[in-house]
Amino acid sequence: MNHDIAEDTLLSPAPGTLASSTASSPPAGGLALDVPSMVTPRRAKPRAAHGAQTVRVAIVHDWLVTYAGAERVLEQIIACFPDADLFALVDFLDDRSFIRGKPVKTTFIQKLPKAKTKYRSYLPLMPLAIEQFDLSAYDVVISSSHAVAKGVLTGPDQVHVSYVHSPIRYAWDLQHQYLTESKLTRGPKSALARVILHYIRNWDVRTSNSVDSFVSNSAFIARRIRKVYQRDANVINPPVDVEAFALQEQKEDFYLTASRMVPYKKIDLIVEAFAKMPGRRLVVIGDGPEMEKIRAKAAPNVEIMGYQPFAVLRDRMRRAKAFVFAAEEDFGISVVEAQACGTPVIAYGKGGALETVRDLSDSRPTGIFFGEQTVDALIAAVDNFAAQPGRFVAADCRANAERFSAALFRERFFAHVCAMVPALQGATLPPYDPPHQGAAVNPGSSLRVLAVDQSGVLGGAELSLLEIVKALRARMDVVLFDDGPFRVALDLADVPVTVLDAGATRDMRKQGSAPPLGRALKSVGSLVRATAARARNNDVIYANTQRAMVIGVLAGKLARKPVVWHLRDIVSAEHFGRRQLQVIKWCARFGLAHVIANSGASARAFTELTKFDDARVDVVFNGISSAPFDALRDTPQSALRARLNLPGDAFLVGSFSRLARWKGQHLLLEAAVLNPRMHAVLVGSALFGEDAYEAELRSFVAQHGLTERVHFLGFQHDIAACMGAMDVVAHTSITPEPFGRVIVEAMLARRPVVAARAGGVTEIVRHGENGMLCEPGDAHALADTLAELNANRTLRDQLVVRGYQTATETFGTAAYVEGVERILKRVGTGGAGKALEAKAVRSAG
Template sequence: MNHDIAEDTLLRPSTPATRALHDAAASAGAIAPAAPLVQPGRRAASRAGHAAHTVRVAIVHDWLVTYAGAERVLEQIVACFPGADLFALVDFLDDRSFIRGKPVKTTFIQKLPKARTRYRSYLPLMPLAIEQLDLSEYDVVISSSHAVAKGVLTGPDQVHVSYVHSPIRYAWDLQHQYLTESKLTSGPKSALARLILHYIRNWDVRTANSVDSFVSNSSFIARRIRKVYQREADVINPPVDVESFAIHEQKEDFYLTASRMVPYKKIDLIVEAFAKMPERRLVVIGDGPDMQKIRAKAAPNVEIMGYQPFAVLRDRMRRAKAFVFAAEEDFGISVVEAQACGTPVIAYGKGGALETVRDLSDPRPTGLFFEEQTAGSIIAAVENFAAQPDRFSPADCRANAERFSAALFRERFFAHVCARVPALQGTMLPAYDPPAKGAATQPASSLRVLAVDQSGVLGGAELSLLEIVKALRARMDVVLFDDGPFRVALDRAGVPVTVLDAGATRDMRKKGNSPPLGRALKSVMSLVRATAARARNNDVIYANTQRSMVVGVLAGKLARKPVVWHLRDIVSAEHFGRRQLQVIKWCSRYGLAHVIANSRASARAFVDLTNFSDDKVEVVFNGISAAPFDALRDVPQCTLRERLNLPRDAFLVGSFSRLARWKGQHVLLEAIIGQPQMHAVLVGSALFGEDAYEAELRAFVVQHGLTGRVHFLGFQHDVAACMGAMDVVAHTSITPEPFGRVIVEGMLARRPVIAARAGGVTEIIHDGENGLLCEPGDARALADRLVELRSNRTLREQLVMRGYQTATDSFGTTAYVDGVEQILKRVAAGKKAG
């Protein structure tokens, strides 16, 4: 397995198979052990025959410094036993999301000099250190080991299951390669290194006797275990996040390799081979110690991109003609990820690749092998591949990759452990609740955030805040100025929420229409005092809306806390009254530490209004999870329409927004008047005193004989299902939209999108490529574009394909949460430093 490369992963739901298993057990009256299976703080009175809910589990990992191949396995083991305690030699994680924010008990190496960066140098001390972990209070010990974790001390009444990524490679069959690459082939240092490795081997063999059951990540590693420890191992392949990779049928004319640039990965050989094939293009993604060596070998047909975020890696994997892999890996996660994209693999024919790639001897091949780690052998394999492109099917590649899903790993590993622990037999695999990647749950002593929002409804701003809160919930408190569905959603996410009485501020509107000044000030100060009291236990106030920003600024002054405003509006006279704009200018001058804008359009308008410092305004595009949309991908559209009581055969154009004049629903109604085959579906309710506009829309429908072709669905919780029922998603705002969340949601729902050309919308849609644009308020132009879409199936399919790619690559939740979190951290750190 690759223990070096660290890649971000996307949020993913539990699989249908896992959910079905869990639901069936629940309906039968079984008790799912997700919470009670492991109870830290309670010692089992008697291990033998005791009820499963008293079983205590410890999970031991070698070291926690990054998120790579071994840590992906650890993540899923923790998901199987969410109440377990976690141990490691050292813990220097920044992103703690994959271990669900668990505290980690470490060894004395944690406190040794330069341990954060030089922990590997303490290899001679690692056997001693791992044996100092006291696990005597646990019934089950699970070690995740590629170095020394399997050497923990356990007693005769404890069950020790060891998932072995590999016996210590540099101490066994790869010792001579390790010494050569480390330039330790001769001299006193070489002698010392060989002596240490000899000692490690002896210790490694001896400690294997304390393991009750071995699990290996491949048959290749199982053979190593048999050779080294003289023990058999069950093979459970490591989890691959195949759900984060979508199949892509249309391949482009380039090859891809991606890896950390270290010697054993042999990236230099791949680059050297392609330098001798100038007619073939190679893209290289990754960074590491060998970067300069590899750059020196690159020819003009080789593009070396360096480190790239996950979205870029996934995009290139999906589009590549083939993925080239030259390492002898224990397993090789990237090989499976490529196949999950429908991309065949050209791989070195040793190690784990032999178990994950089906070569030309198979009736449904997913790649082919080369026999030697030489440039000539790679060239021959590439030429062989290019000569028979029709032999490889993207669908076959994807089907092969799905054998290695994370859900299957959890089911198999949980069953393996339960079969060896009598007290766990008959228990159920806990339902999977995926952690948010990139938004690490930190210890309580680090960043603490007070999020403030004025609304209890689930509008776009609240849905965007919900993504942040779910990811940072262990470090975040929330204050609302009104109760409603948003508070319910926060409760479900397990987030502490306080609802304050908004008083007269509830009647304030962007365009003025405020309550009497005295009543308003009294209500504001009441909110300020209550917010300041809660801010004192936090490091930063994070205001999500304009009214909450004003309260936050005043509360920040009282509590001496910095305030960050997440600006989700275009602050102009088109959206705000004169008094509100003056208040925003005052707050920016006297109380705001930083501003996060949801688009460049929002940022420009704010800076133009306030002259706020450019370096304190940052754009972070809203992030929207693809999970609820992907979950409905295979549900027939007719089923969704039947569920919503919509006509089955009509051409449905959906509008998704609260009913408000500036949102422009009337423009859509005007556009369909002369198009009898089209229906308009309005999803959303009148909020914030806009009932008169809804009445106007309904009167328009009656007046123009549209009663049978306009469907008012009101507020809907399941936006994904509603969008899936549409033929087109229309976004018709008549004034500039700050961002346009609905546009991204429409793209994720795989529906063509038409939007008004203004504001942040133009930062999402490129006209004719991933969506269509028309002038704001122009019903005739909107009608023309709708007719164009209805009559041009090819255009619809093109917009859907490119739109979905835009949404997942540029507006995913990982980059969004990480961007907001990093800004909050910097602001809080700056305040502390000051």
């Protein structure tokens, strides 16, 4: 990210300071400052996040002079807290759209001589300046810091969250590199620069103590924060506008690098390497102090374009066969932007690139690393890349880039701040209002979607679909094949819904049972015709369940509409009968345009079964709202237990699922036999012809004398209240679970989770950190783990804190809805999906 104070020189000359890459010593005693000119916040006006009108928020940024990496983060922080007041050392912005035209409170540095162009040279004064902000009127202070912003003064009743792009890199581990590059390795100027940097380091460490919570832009920077400040940091990757970069599969015969031409970017190394590879063409975009040095190294095969507008940069990124990146960067936004275009990356294997690029060790690589910042190492990497072009798929690059979307950043950062501020817990993320005026209208904004679901009950698939249709209700129609609580929930959400008569298809089961063929075909035909009639007024069919997918594929052919299946199952013999698996394979070949999988486990099982083009499979984790769980946070557990007629002083372990053998409720009962100190609570009913299993569970309870310690609660509407009444939530599936919605809900309810180590569960739970894992089907291991949690309150509390953090930051609703909507737009409007569809048809055939 372009935020280094010493990109041009360590300390550049300005009147009143040391000239020629030096700076004056720290101000002593008698320095006169125009302190009354400091602007203080208006105490009378409250500042708040949406839904928390009494919380006043201040945002502090280092300096506002351009729109680069750090400012992209600031833009999204402001979107999270649009009513916050903004502070910076200086403000010389021309384009103020990304800060939404906010007034900025600045420091005395703003008025110093030539501050607009030489603000960096006032580094020795910056610690003093940042400490002059009076932020006492605010409840929450958010600093966006790569230099001194985190050093603002806060009180004991204020919460200070600091998003650190990097500790002051030129003062810490990169000091010697910067002194060398600035030619300050010896002499009086070198001595003075070292004294100043020593002073900055001491101040930097001291002020870290005033930060309540650190957030870093990468695990690399989190390690740097741990090294420098001895503090842990939560990693929230910076936002990348991936939607501004369209996927392009056809690449041209040239390589691209683009960056500001400063020493640590190593553009000269890239140019020198390609000068020794005359058969390979390199395009260089960017400008900066090293331009002449780089031009001198360029050979005829290297085109130096200099500064170019964004449209030109984006065009070259889309067309390039690879993007070359040689810096040790904190994160590296350009690396993600290139992948958003479908362009693989050849990168130096250190720093943030290790977190944003998947190398050849991955089954779906998006780039290659080289281990040293040398010409020979880079040449070897380019040769390696060129030798295996088939390993890199444009759609894989795009999918990897989408992990770093701006929407996901907003959701994670907002959740993190809310978790730190009691008064904000329960607040909702404000709707995103793009700050840039005059932008083109999104071509997918008028997209019409027909959602199809087979069920009328409120299962996990239906609850997840409900989040989508509530968000897109203005552009979505819903068709159900059965009536029930799900239809009621849709009506309450004011979503248009039609219930069709499922007929004989209602008796079809995953494991292969089916009605007579004639009756089944008649019912299927009726559903297909009715669904196709409604699809003609929509752009895309969005099937939420397996039976709905089959009807949707046939209706899609009839209505000539693409079909997207939201896959919420692991399609294997453990979950589906042989006939159902054959139908899924046929549908994948015959008429599916795209698949959204709820976990990596679901996606892998589907592609292994169908050989479906994985470029048309995206993983979007289910999103679950924290609101109903947060609303009960202050409700005593005893009150919740009394409401449910549960014992007040027992150790309660809850199971939340429909009663089905593969869900493994019998394991929890076996664990109760082994652990006489626990009570088991079964929340859920037998929904799909599984009444015999429920009878088997009740018989087991009677035979083992568990009547007083096992509680059958049946179907419950208020899952948040039921979970709040538990001490532990157990997830006991004996076959791999495609996702595990219950696990995330338990984390939101702030209850520790014990889950089976299989399927999508392992993408949610990290053993011993945010939950506990047991081997599927092992009742003894389950009983032992529950006994450990019963005895160890400290462990339970640790799991609760980490679990809630995981649930809010990774499985929130905003990123989930945006991910699904983006795919529906892409498929429904043709766009990028056309080429992928053609490719898929070829591979399927």
